[in-house]
Amino acid sequence: MSDAASHSAGWRPATSYPDPAIRALDPRFEKYWLKLSAVERLTTGLRWAEGPVWFGDGRYLLCSDIPNQRIIKWEEETGTVSIFRKPSNFANGNTRDRQGRLVTCEHGGRRVTRTEYDGSITVLIDSFDGKRLNSPNDVVVKSDGSIWFTDPVFGLLGNYEGYKAEPEIDANVYRLDTATGKATIVAEGVLGPNGLAFSPDEKILYIIESRGVPNRKILAYDVSPSGDELSNKRVFVDAGPGTPDGFRIDIDGNLWCGWGMGDPELDGVVVFAPDGVMIGRIALPERCANLCFGGLKRNRLFMAASQSIYALYVNTQGAPGG
Secondary structure, eight states, X not given: OOHHHHHXXXXXXXXXXSOTTEEESSGGGGGGOOTTOOOEEEEEOOSSEEEEEEETTTTEEEEEETTTTEEEEEETTTOOEEEEESSOSSEEEEEEOTTSOEEEEETTTTEEEEEOTTSOEEEEESEETTEEOOOOOOEEEXXXXXXXXXXXXXXXXXXXXXXXXXXXXXXXEEEEOTTTOOEEEEEOOOSSEEEEEEOTTSSEEEEEETTOSSSOEEEEEEEOTTSSOEEEEEEEEEOTTOOOOOEEEBTTOOEEEEEOXXXXXXXXXXXXXXXXXXXXXXXXXXXXXXXXXXXXXXOEEEEEETTEEEEEEOSSOBOTTO
């Protein structure tokens, strides 16, 4: 067993406050750090946790376990963990649309789906210009109802997180107009497009470039006044040795990013202020792939980290649409 795996297996919650796993790197983080809150492990035993999404109306969290072909459900009131969907078609990223329905990126079907109120599944998109999508990865829904998602090739690289296949189309970022069913490419040339999220005012879209050279990056784009085009591509954060993956944004515009892999000292969550400065860190014993805000006040951070799901109360709230 590796040092990181051994650390994970032997993880124990903090028994005193403040939790030493949480660290302010900039004074601006202090206002978001609840000193009487500690990181909790909600469940473990997954193979690769991804795409957490909160359902406040049912007080439960859904989370993809990609290689195990399932979406699991954690209930807030009882702590019960059950299977929400299996097989999941190698589901990865999840979110909710503005009507509260689950929207899912599926590696196996190479598609984006919506789960209707009655539990039936609607395929929203599985091809573009007559070519199959690669393996939709992460997804967000804008206030106008449009669905924005990334489509890298990761699910085509082998049979562990999808089905091995040759890509038919470039790795792009798409906008799907759910009113018309029309999809458009909003960002090309992103190396390994991964997590994405809008700023609270929806004037900026951030996209993780997870195969950036020489380092991974968080890119920023300006959103057009019409809300359907991007411009002014720029590097918001050069991750250096870090590995940003999925992320969500709070109401003050801070980016809470899943981070890690390679160096155990980097595993967990890092927080960037709107000016791109890293202001805080939450250390976890496993790499965090993705996260979301939930709870009654959207002030509980749920972190999907490799084999486990962790949670932490914070002194902010998640912006809508994540």
